[in-house]
Amino acid sequence: MIDKVSTRDAKKNTAAMILAAGLGLALANAATAADVSAKTHIIEISKFKFTPNSLQVRPGDTIKWVNRDIVPHTATAKDKSWDSGTIVNGGSTRLAIKQDLRFSYYCRFHPKMLGQFEIVVQE
């Protein structure tokens, strides 16, 4: 991935998520020096499960949740510090990873659906 492209993408993504969620999420301005290797991690929501259920990410990365279920879901921090808003069937939403982001999350609509990510900080 090229530096400028991913920076631009990250900004677009940030805007997209706020639009999609309609909520003021505390999103990172993902444009950092780590951008050269910034990645988008896809988490599929299918059959009431987040897959992968647990993954490693780095500050500057983006997580994209894609909902394959008929019913709407959310990805919501356990402490509610961030919230995707409603993700409908076939829809997706993104979250830019910041170092101090809370990483345990659940679905507000189906509280037994749990997921997490580990934020790995490079030296």
Next chain:
Amino acid sequence: MKITSLLTAFGLVSLIMQTPALGKTPAELNDLQIAHVAYVADNIDIKYAHLALALSDNQAIREFAQTMIRDHTAVNDQALALLKKLGAQPQDNLLSQTLQQNSVGLIDEMSKLRGAAFDKRYAENELAYHKAVNKLVEFSFIPNIENAEVKALFKAGLAIFQVHEGHANMMVKSLR
């Protein structure tokens, strides 16, 4: 307390048992009649949820009710889209009508309750209702549906309603 939910479940079971005498068991319904029963069953749960939103102040109950409306509406939308694609109309039948009649009595009963008494009754009914409908879908409908796309949708629906059943069970326990 247990007795009321058993009775509710029994009410549904007994209607299912009674229908053969009238010439149709759930297993004898065709795909379009099954689709109609499912559509009615979805809408009944949506009605219960609206009652809960009108009467309950309990946050967990309200969130559950909103999820019921959201999810059952999504399933119904998919079902209608599929029927449209297949150029078919759901067919009204005795089982749909009996379900509908039963729900009128339950709404009447629940609408007289307030506060914790309502919350408890609503949660118990949701558990009993999802249990009974899931049984019907899993053992009577899915094995007998002929159209592959309709069958796939019912399987997806069953997985959703099983999650609801688990959620309702959690709610019943937390209200005890």
